[in-house]
Amino acid sequence: MMHFQTDNLTQNLVALAHHYDHGDCEPLHTHTTTQLLHTISGVLRIDTPSGSWVVPPGRGLWIPAGIEHSLQATGSVEVRTLFLDPLARADLPGECGVFSVSPLLRELIVAAVDIPNQVKPGSRDERLVELILDELRSLPLLGFHVPVARDKSLHQLCDTITQRIDHPWSISDAAQLLNVSERTVSRKFHQQLGLNFGEWLRRQRLLRSMELLAAGHSVIEAALAVGYESPGAFSQVFKSRVGLSPTEYLQTPASDVDLGTPAPAS
Structure with a gap:
């Protein structure tokens, strides 16, 4: 999903649902935001100048802001993506990595898709965003990475x-x-x-x-x-x-x- 290539977020987090058909590709691009790709079905391959990652179902890929990457879908791919303000938390991961999505984080990501673009202060939506950011502070990165x-x-x-x-x-x-x-x-x-x-x-x-x-x-x-x-x-x-x-x-x-x-x- 080639959003936020030049524009910036107006809040800490935006979540989107997306479908890729088999063979769909996205050329090299960057985001002004940090991106989290959570694959529900199918497989995504992400290539960067420093390495390649494959994201199977039940996993997520963390891509910090400004990292050039391309994407290719294998199978019918359902994905949920979080776009995050890189400064939303000072201790968010600073490098790409595949990680295991816990049941709690999975449900939070799914729920975040319904959060409106403008979150009201003190609302349930704001608390959901804050909980997601807390869960992302220590992601268990896994060895599904082939360096270049x-x-x-x-x-x-x-x-x-x-x-x-x-x-x-x-x-x-x-x-x-x-x-x-x-x-x-x-x-x-x-x-x-x-x-x-x-x-x-x-x-x-x-x-x-x-x-x-x-x-x-x-x-x-x-x-x-x-x-x-x-x-x-x-x-x-x-x-x-x-x-x-x-x-x-x-x-x-x-x-x-x-x-x-x-x-x-x-």
Whole structure:
């Protein structure tokens, strides 16, 4: 939703409901406001100069004011968005991140859609806005993020791997493509991406598999498409990160999705 690109909020918060059809895109843009995207159904992919995020049902994405980003929808996507005054609270998060939407926050976001553009002081609507802002002060950010490399050669390597994500990539393959040692590859990933090669690859595969499942692919198709030799191995990794098996993820109604915190990387 490309609102508030040049204009400013006249109050602390505005909430909107929106629908995206499969394949809908929004080009790179920024907002004068902080934005919270809460996905009810379908999957959103958000790309910024520093990384990519996938927002499955039951999750939210926090985008601070001024962060350039683009959007792509996978599946039929229902989303609730909050546009917030960046100065509404001094301790709101200052970086992009996917987070788990608690049942309380989910209901508050849904209720906020009916709040009028002009909130009366002392009203129930004002108290709802204040409660939402309090709930947003400490969001549990999750590892559904794939950072982007600044170095040209590493960026090209990541693009090559992403375009052939079904290949059984190893750090040895990466070293050969860059014509450097495995140790150098490992150092580059840690320095520029803050992740080791294996963790970066797992996240890239996880995000792509979420998009494929949301687009209607079967578990077997998604597993093979992102480089797993068997649906069982794929399901094990998927469940350790998402909290549900791929089959449960496909079958769970959007209103019931509460994914919890991903397990630490193996």
